[in-house]
Amino acid sequence: MMDSGLLLVATLAFPLAMVVACLHPAFYARILTWLPLAAVPGLLAALFERGDSIVIAPAPLRLTLALDEVGAMLLGGASLLWGAAGFYASISMCGRPGAGRFAIWWLLTMTGSLGVFIVADMTSFYLVFSLASLAAYGLVSFEGTARAQRAGFVYMALALLGEALILLGFVMLVTAAPGGNPLIRDAVAMLPGSPLESPAVLLLIFGFGLKMGLVPLHVWMPLAHPVAPVPASAVLSGVIVKAGVIGLIRFLPLEVPSPDWGMALVGLGLLTAFYGVLVGLTQPHAKTILAYSTVSQMGVVAAIIGGGMTAGAPHTAALAAFYALHHLLVKGALFLGVGIAGATGRRHRVSFVLIPMALLSLSLAGLPFTSGALAKLATKPLFGDGVSALLASLSAAGSTMLMLHFLGRLQLLANDDHEGIPQRPLMLVWAVVAGASFIVPWALFANVSGYALADAIKPDALWAASWPILLGATLTLITTRFISRMPTVPEGDIIVVLDKLAPLVMRIGSGIDRTDEVLRRWPVASIGLLSLAIAFGAVLQFGR
């Protein structure tokens, strides 16, 4: 069984089977209980099926699943978080109206989001990517409030735009590699030098960048991530955004040096990294700050990929995935932690919330001995020694500021009951994710980065990790008063500009309605018919 790839199939089939089983009312009523189990095959696959592949349908369909090192890392982390968050949801969502609906969206989203790490052919990738994107709508808009509906709408609009961009990018890729449904790597291998290379790469960067929240396509993220229930926020911000990361990793020709595209991506990534910090600093809500932090961190990942692409570095994919894995676990733990913080009274504040959350937060900034430090150390060579390396370090300082701001706002969330403590299972599952976020990267570090573990605790490495944090902390001290007086930027920042366009869109819409009404009048339509007949006849006769 270990070699056959059956676990890979089960990764996708098991949650789908659960969805189908929901047609049975008895199972549907108890679906929440089973939610954590859904991710188990994925986790097992990540542990035991590395390097396996299985062809579900032979050529010309070529539906293929395969698990490489990169996929295994992300699949493992993602399954862990999905499972943990599922467990969290099975408790926190229990008894809420619509819980069954929530579970179905959850399972569908999960299938897609795990799928992107293990599919090897183009069509399947598009399939699971779309599934993850579109089913997540159900999680985003679940609460049904006006805020959730707006977030759902914006999310959907941009997700569909992303789908369209990616589809066209794929088509351009495939025209270079003839023959139905090629494997991703075959198609990508054909790309360099094909006439459609530039538009294809551009479309893919935009399409996947949108999913990662690269500026200016990030607007949906600060709306969508915070509005969902806590466990859903955790997976949205932790896992779903990684679909964009894996997309860039899989579809960009990373091993062929392409300085132009690489530098462009570095630029875009760093811009996003700082932009996310700056806007995030003005946000009052803890979950929104976390969402902006995700924007910022995904910028860093994009910059990492861009840096690797510039030089055609061989391990770019694995390093980017390593960084993504670190962010996945940490961000998942942070979002779950927000839920814990909300349930904890003043009395247990420090021990239950503040200390672990501070560690997790600063891990994002690269605090020594945390996974963040490892991730930053491992990816450092990709930035070279120039300006981009400096900027990358400075972005860590930015992250420090943002996360300190987050910790400050987190203080405002508390259970009214002074003695209140969260339910024990919730604490447990949170601890598991938080613990994993520390331990797993340590376990993988040496393999992925080529460094020895000892390298991570050498003084110069420690210093390199520490100074941005010290800088960030200092800056925070200096600017606190200033920041607190800054006006709050609305969630989704530049989406506000688009909001201004809404009346215009409505006007265009009703204009189209009126046009249609006129066109559907009998004389107008029949005059149209006569004109078309004349025009068409004339074109046939004279238009050769």
Added chain:
Amino acid sequence: MTLLPDLALVLLILTAAVWTVAVRDRRDAVIGFIVVGLLLSLAWVRLNAVDVALTEAAIGGGATGLLLLRACARLVPRPAESVLPHPAMRILTVLLCSAIAAGLAAIVLMPVEPPATLAPEAAASMGELGLGNPITVVLLAYRALDTLLEKVVLVLALIGVWTLTPDQFWGGAPASLRAQQSSGALTLLAQVLPPVGVVIGVYLIWNGADHPGGTFQGGTVLAAMWLLVMMADLREPPEIRLHSLRLLVILGPVVFLVAGFAGFWIANGFLSYPPAFAKPIIVIVEAALALSIAVILGMLVAGPAARAPR
């Protein structure tokens, strides 16, 4: 041979057509249309198409005219026929219609040489069937499928008309066809004419195998007689649920279908006739079709049921 009479006829037709479209009162328009229909029959004679002329007179002018007149009578009279469209729109429409007409005219004025025709092929195969009227041969042999489908279309049209029956009247009889001012003349006519008409109709059908005339013309004459009787109030239209009525409606298509399928066994396949029996089969089919056509035409003019079944 001079073109003068043709030109005059065409001029008359076009004038009547323009009047039909332009006149304000809809009853006048219907009259205009009937006139066009009659003039067109003449035109068909001039085009060497006596069969078509008969059909046009019987159905194009006659039955359609009757149908439209009846519609006129049943429509609520309204003072003005409604607003005229914007002048710009009218000019545009005139231009577009003229352009289409010009296109057609241009093609008419550029005939191909030698003329495209299937007449030789039609003539070559006629001998096999022993019928004298090429139109009948085309309709019931060469292109029998078209004719069969067109009969089915008639049945469908009847179903379509019946669909418009309000549910409570389903199965009942259509509204009476009684003329508004029932006159003694009409009654007299309705008593005298039908026997003659029926004879003419039967003659047309029988004759159609070899000479101009045929199913439609005959069927239409029969229908006309029936309608006359109904209009003179000597008979009410039958209830649409009547079994006999239904059977008469489908008689033609069924006989045609049976003849068609019989071809699989007695000849070379669907809708083919064994040469020895071609003529009798075709005549039987025609007779059945004519009967059905008469009933369908009559019921189409009578319209959907308007009374609850008794």
Added chain:
Amino acid sequence: MMPAGYATSEGGALLVIAVMLPIVGMIAIFALGLRRAERIAFIILPGGLLIALAIAAEVARTGAAVTYVLGGWQPPLGIALQADGLSATLMVLTALILCAVGLFARGTFSTPPDMSEARRPMVFWTLMLGLWSALNTVFLGQDLFNLFVALEFLTFSAVPLVCLDGRRETVQAALRYLLFALIGSVFYLLGAALLYGAYGTLDMAGLRLQAHYNPATSVALGLMIVGLMAKAALFPLHLWLPPAHAGAPAAASAVLSALVVKAPFFLILRLWFDVAPQPGNQLAAQMLAWLGIFSIVFCSIIALRQVRLKLMIAYSTVAQIGYLFLVFPLVMASDAPSAWQSIGWTGGVLQLVSHALAKASMFLAAGLIAEALGHDRIDNLNGAVTAVPISVAAFGLAGLSLMGLPPSGGFVAKLMLLTAATETANWWIVAAILVGGILAASYVFRVLGRAMAAPKIGFKTLAHIPLHRELAVLGLAISAVVLGFVPLQPFAFLGIGRVGLP
């Protein structure tokens, strides 16, 4: 000079039966009708499906078109019926959809026990069968006049279905539909008259050999193709479709939207590739595609703005018809050895088929939702998922295909069209396909979002829907999804019996 191209092939009689069987059923219902309408229909439905499958199998087995020469009279004097790969595909599609719709309608149009005969069942089942025969004739006909009769046959079956319930809007819609379709028919017939005057034949194969560019051909094709466009409701000639398709009973809407509007498109396809002089006219093909583009974008936006579910689906039909018209320039510009081996051709046919399945399912689902909730206002669909879960699921699955999301036939079709458009650098078509997909997703999700929302207080289900009806709907939706697992390559079957292009 005339081609002696037609010879009755072995399974040829099947074609006759395919056309005549529904007519026999129709006549039987009309004559014996009374209480037996549904029972007779349920004898004919599986029979017709078997015939269609047999024809497809015969085409696949012989690798050539199946032909029947009626009465042994050679065209152009006589009439021939012919099934190639494409027609066989469409016949099977028609049979499948009609069977599903029949299952859906089962019980809803049956005669009440206290009546010997009721209007609705009698009319519904006879017209359904008439429609079937007409569609088969359209798919099989080789003679332009025979096809005219078939088109009229189709119109006469379709129009009364629209006003089956006799409400004012539906009668109005039916009359509009009839009158506009009649202009289309007359245009078609005018074109046929011109072609006959020019070539002395209306047989497609004969015309194909003779046709060349001259005024008669151009005017004739212009009139015919535009007349058919009116019947296919391509923008801006769609005035009749939304009220007609939205007003008909769900079972009828499904057939009208899924199949009836495809018949004129099929004839345009045949006129363009089988009759028009070759090589085709690029500019005219572009013109067709542009109308398609307008259809897609314009009508998708209007669909998005509809208040009523059925009207939304009807506008979506107009938009989806637009995709079909993208085929012309894509196929012509393809560098495949023949048109039938191009990805654009396969994509176009697949779009036709998957839209038919998806749209039928969607209309039926909408019908059940309306029955259960008592209305079809989109903003008020809350709770539909609790009332008719299977229907909402079917709507969602069918929606996948309309949106062009995987896995679905619509996705594969759009992917193929997109690939063809990219390969031939038709960037406007690329843009239209993508924008159309986004808009379709928006209107489908708008409905799904509502239907899956929690029911409002005081919500109650008006009618209990029998399971077989919901399953018929789901079956259609699943077929549309399953089509998404076909390979992304041109299918050889769709090229069987087609004449190769130079």
Added chain:
Amino acid sequence: MIGTATVYGLCASGLVAIGLYGLVLHPTPLRKVIAFNLLGSGTFVLFGVAARRGGAAGFLADPVPQAMVITGIVVAFASTALAVALLLRLQETGASSIETTPPEQQDNGAS
């Protein structure tokens, strides 16, 4: 040289134009139906012209298009009957034209 057939061909073109005009612009359904019949007649005459020109092999005219016209006339009659039934029914339901104004849009006015 203009022959008889050509004269009637021009007549057919004229009938088509007149019929189309009425069909496009007449607001009431009955007048549209009448116009449709004129249009149809024009089309049939066009077939008649082809038939007359194609007279050969002992026939004064080609019988095939003539037979088509006969079929066409019957179909046109069936259309007329259906249309008339529809428009009468439409009147019974209280409407008189086929221009629809959807209820929800009535207030923004059909000009």
